Amino acid sequence: MSCDSDGGNRVRDQSLLSAEVVSCDQAEDVNWTTSDHWLVIVDLSGTPIDAIRPGASGRPLIIVADGGLKVDEALTSPAFRDVEPDDIGVVVVDGQRVLGVWSGPELEQHMYPVPPWKEGPDSAGIPYDHIAAPGNLSGVPTIPHITRTCAYNEDDTTCMTVETFARKPPAMPQCKNSRQLTDHTFAW
Numbered sequence: 681m682s683c684d685s686d687g688g689n690r691v692r693d694q695s696l697l698s699a700e701v702v703s704c705d706q707a708e709d710v711n712w713t714t715s716d717h718w719l720v721i722v723d724l725s726g727t728p729i730d731a732i733r734p735g736a737s738g739r740p741l742i743i744v745a746d747g748g749l750k751v752d753e754a755l756t757s758p759a760f761r762d763v764e765p766d767d768i769g770v771v772v773v774d775g776q777r778v779l780g781v782w783s784g785p786e787l788e789q790h791m792y793p794v795p796p797w798k799e800g801p802d803s804a805g806i807p808y809d810h811i812a813a814p815g816n817l818s819g820v821p822t823i824p825h826i827t828r829t830c831a832y833n834e835d836d837t838t839c840m841t842v843e844t845f846a847r848k849p850p851a852m853p854q855c856k857n858s859r860q861l862t863d864h865t866f867a868w
């Protein structure tokens with residue numbers, strides 16, 4: 681009996697795309713549009729807060745997932761509900777270390793033809809009681825979560841407030857509005 685007997689079925693064992701990690705205080709020096717690989721932006725504590733596709737095309741949905749999770753556990757989590765597989769970049773982490781990005785056909789083949797979240801009730805998937813909140817209990821996989829910056833724009837200033845969500849909210853919450861623009865709801 682081995683704990684690693686199903687090791688090939690973990691998120692970290694998928695074909696991950698290499699990613700360059702950029703601290704948020706250096707992000708302004710990066711030329712996003714010329715990069716040929718994913719860029720993962722982390723805050724000053726090393727937590728991923730956003731990711732940019734090669735060439736900065738589009739605005740993918742970023743889901744942060746622990747590499748130690750089983751693929752099924754990860755894909756049945758609420759973060760993957762009501763989102764389009766071709767629009768997702770999964771930032772795979774081992775603690776504070778970014779292992780790479782799971783995206784494109786390598787991810788889609790696991791979500792098609794029947795996305796796991798369409799098959800079961802809400803209780804399917806991860807046993808929440810045993811999942812640590814982000815940053816807690818090292819060694820315990822954290823639940824996958826969406827990280828998103830607010831796209832609200834006012835007088836050529838984009839809000840950029842970072843929020844994390846367990847899943848895409850059916851109704852957008854009030855934005856925490858870190859740049860103190862006019863009060864607004866979070867702009868997805």
Ligand SMILES: [Zn+2]
Pocket residue numbers: 830831832839840841855856857858864865866867
């Ligand atoms: Zn905002």
